[in-house]
Amino acid sequence: MNRRIDSFRQILSRNRAASAALGMLILLYLLALFAPFLSPYDPDDESRPHSWATPSRIHFDGIRPYVHPVSFTFDDQAQRIYVEDTAVKAHLGLFVRGHLFGVVDDPANPTTARLYLLGADSRGRDLLSRLLAGSRISLTIGVVGVTISTLIALLIGGIAGFAGGRVDWVLMRICEIVMLVPGFYLLMLLRAALPLDWDSRVVYASIVLILSFIGWAGLARIVRGLVLSIRERDHVVAARALGVPPWRILTRHVLPHTWGFLAVQATLSIPGYIVAESGLSLLGLGIQDPQTSWGNLLQEAMSIAEIRLHPWSLLPGLFLFFAVLSWNLVGDALRDAFDPRGDE
Amino acid sequence: MIVFLLRRIAAMIPMLLGVSVLAFALLQLSPGDPLAAQRSNPQVPEGLVRQIEREYGFDKPVPQQYAMWLGNILHGNLGYSFKYKRPVLDVLLERLSATLLLALFSSGLAWFVAVPLGVWSALRRGEWIDKTVSVVAFVGMSLPSFFLALLLLYAATTMPQLPLIGRIPIGGLTSPDYDSMGLFSRVVDVFLHLLVPGIVLAVGSLAGLQRVARGSMLEVLRQPYVVAARSRGLSEGAILWRHAFRNAANPLLTLLGFEFSALLSGAAFTEVITSWPGLGLVALEAVRAKDLFLVMATVLMGSLLLLLGNLLSDILLAWNDPRVKLR
Numbered sequence: 001m002n003r004r005i006d007s008f009r010q011i012l013s014r015n016r017a018a019s020a021a022l023g024m025l026i027l028l029y030l031l032a033l034f035a036p037f038l039s040p041y042d043p044d045d046e047s048r049p050h051s052w053a054t055p056s057r058i059h060f061d062g063i064r065p066y067v068h069p070v071s072f073t074f075d076d077q078a079q080r081i082y083v084e085d086t087a088v089k090a091h092l093g094l095f096v097r098g099h100l101f102g103v104v105d106d107p108a109n110p111t112t113a114r115l116y117l118l119g120a121d122s123r124g125r126d127l128l129s130r131l132l133a134g135s136r137i138s139l140t141i142g143v144v145g146v147t148i149s150t151l152i153a154l155l156i157g158g159i160a161g162f163a164g165g166r167v168d169w170v171l172m173r174i175c176e177i178v179m180l181v182p183g184f185y186l187l188m189l190l191r192a193a194l195p196l197d198w199d200s201r202v203v204y205a206s207i208v209l210i211l212s213f214i215g216w217a218g219l220a221r222i223v224r225g226l227v228l229s230i231r232e233r234d235h236v237v238a239a240r241a242l243g244v245p246p247w248r249i250l251t252r253h254v255l256p257h258t259w260g261f262l263a264v265q266a267t268l269s270i271p272g273y274i275v276a277e278s279g280l281s282l283l284g285l286g287i288q289d290p291q292t293s294w295g296n297l298l299q300e301a302m303s304i305a306e307i308r309l310h311p312w313s314l315l316p317g318l319f320l321f322f323a324v325l326s327w328n329l330v331g332d333a334l335r336d337a338f339d340p341r342g343d344e
Numbered sequence: 345m346i347v348f349l350l351r352r353i354a355a356m357i358p359m360l361l362g363v364s365v366l367a368f369a370l371l372q373l374s375p376g377d378p379l380a381a382q383r384s385n386p387q388v389p390e391g392l393v394r395q396i397e398r399e400y401g402f403d404k405p406v407p408q409q410y411a412m413w414l415g416n417i418l419h420g421n422l423g424y425s426f427k428y429k430r431p432v433l434d435v436l437l438e439r440l441s442a443t444l445l446l447a448l449f450s451s452g453l454a455w456f457v458a459v460p461l462g463v464w465s466a467l468r469r470g471e472w473i474d475k476t477v478s479v480v481a482f483v484g485m486s487l488p489s490f491f492l493a494l495l496l497l498y499a500a501t502t503m504p505q506l507p508l509i510g511r512i513p514i515g516g517l518t519s520p521d522y523d524s525m526g527l528f529s530r531v532v533d534v535f536l537h538l539l540v541p542g543i544v545l546a547v548g549s550l551a552g553l554q555r556v557a558r559g560s561m562l563e564v565l566r567q568p569y570v571v572a573a574r575s576r577g578l579s580e581g582a583i584l585w586r587h588a589f590r591n592a593a594n595p596l597l598t599l600l601g602f603e604f605s606a607l608l609s610g611a612a613f614t615e616v617i618t619s620w621p622g623l624g625l626v627a628l629e630a631v632r633a634k635d636l637f638l639v640m641a642t643v644l645m646g647s648l649l650l651l652l653g654n655l656l657s658d659i660l661l662a663w664n665d666p667r668v669k670l671r
Binding site: 017173174176177178180181182183184185188189190191192193194271275278279282283298301302304307308311314317318320321324325328329 | 359362363366367370371373374479482483485486487488490491494495497498501502608609610612613616617624627628631634639642643646647649650651
């Protein structure tokens with residue numbers, strides 16, 4: 001195992017892209033961890049007069065940044081046009097109202113100015129704040145889902161491979177049936193089986209459940225294959241001859257040998273889980289407003305008219321892309337580290 | 345060959361039965377009522393609702409409902425779609441052709457681009473072209489299909505000056521004036537509508553194909569028979585395509601079956617985004633409307649397509665490699 005980690009380190013030092021990806025992932029997860037502090041507003045802090053406000057332009061007074069309040073007029077197609085009110089300055093500062101940065105409150109002359117670094121959504125909520133809040137769901141749901149399906153796979157695949165015979169046959173047929181339904185259709189079926197209007201935490205849990213239900217079968221087959229070969233190894237035969245109970249042999253002497261390979265498989269499947277959650281939320285079947293995830297944020301970009309007028313609503317997709325790309329690169333480097341044939 | 349086909353098709357039946365039990369059970373877990381719309385409609389008399397209930401067995405216990413449904417299927421009756429107010433079979437056939445058209449177009453496109461690229465980067469291993477191709481493929485693999493679809497739609501709406509992309513129509517299978525077009529413009533029209541969903545799907549599977557093509561080509565190029573062919577003075581082209589590629593193609597053909605599965609799922613998302621009237625879109629609408637029979641039929645159709653895709657990949661494998669025996 002240590003040798004593998006060393007080899008992973010070596011690959012990282014040679015593979016610039018993979019180490020950049022690892023850095024990117026660490027950054028993304030740190031952003032998610034400190035989201036409430038780093039974002040200038042609460043994710044559901046809305047301001048109707050700023051519906052679809054364009055990204056704020058930041059001006060400088062020497063080195064002191066400020067924004068102007070904006071007001072809107074309508075163009076000939078009844079779309080809002082935002083204009084800066086250059087007479088008023090609203091300064092930006094650090095540590096404002098418990099957030100890292102934001103528009104400074106001046107009790108003497110209160111301002112309507114809001115800071116929209118990445119623009120606003122239809123209800124005047126800050127896209128950056130929502131993106132950061134959404135990253136907490138989008139970035140964790142895949143990892144949690146993969147962990148759960150790996151555990152299920154270890155259990156089912158381990159029992160199937162170790163017990164063999166009829167148990168093996170039945171479990172593997174069940175796996176095949178689950179794998180036979182194309183992912184999207186299984187997603188739809190499972191979503192239908194769970195009600196749509198639940199408490200947000202329950203929705204999160206049920207999405208994790210759905211994702212792990214789809215993912216466990218493929219992993220279980222891999223575990224079974226590994227277990228089949230490991231159980232013939234000398235140390236397992238020895239343990240059996242010594243009369244160690246089967247459950248103990250399985251958990252102590254067989255399954256630990258599958259972990260390295262399984263960790264690689266799990267990492268490689270994280271992007272799929274992240275994309276599945278986003279897709280589900282994008283279709284309105286996953287995380288629902290006012291909760292936010294990247295997929296759910298992209299929902300606002302679903303209509304052509306909206307993307308043309310408010311291209312910044314595509315940004316959640318870009319974050320999604322970077323997260324998926326980074327996980328793919330890291331997973332790839334891990335696979336190279338564990339591949340006995342070396343890089344090809 | 346015929347015996348092989350029959351055996352494989354017979355083996356599909358228990359699998360599909362399993363899928364149908366799974367799907368039926370999950371649907372029974374779901375709250376809601378397939379006749380909710382009819383029940384709340386004051387124009388539908390209560391007696392009629394009860395008659396429909398009896399006719400389709402909604403008033404019976406679940407195992408009996410399943411048995412009734414299965415019996416109907418075996419008689420070729422897929423049931424009635426309460427959402428579309430048409431027999432399920434009609435809805436399904438109409439949507440199936442759209443999905444198949446999309447799947448064929450996009451996989452054709454992916455293979456047409458990915459395989460030569462893979463072979464090329466194997467030949468130029470480690471050179472800049474190999475590195476560029478692998479970076480591009482990685483980016484393509486990491487672009488979620490729905491995001492790429494939105495990006496393409498964005499490009500199509502905001503940049504009408506671009507060649508081709510600017511002319512892409514948005515959403516659907518045909519333009520509104522399709523019925524008044526001649527045959528040629530109809531083909532062009534459908535083709536243009538195919539572009540966005542087709543490209544999106546092709547990009548998704550391109551990376552995987554390119555990598556496998558490159559890897560297996562590299563493996564084959566090291567084999568002694570390639571050296572032997574070269575020493576016999578055969579032209580590089582003949583060595584490459586007749587000797588190396590035929591042997592390198594096996595993993596690709598195996599991949600075909602898996603690709604098909606990914607394609608069906610990916611196609612569903614892409615269909616929803618680009619409103620391509622295929623199976624995926626219908627599945628989503630059916631699940632939302634709790635249209636029991638339609639959901640069952642789309643799920644089964646999806647699984648059947650997957651099985652057929654695997655079968656096709658096995659047949660192609662045997663056709664390409666005489667060492668593979670079909671049993």
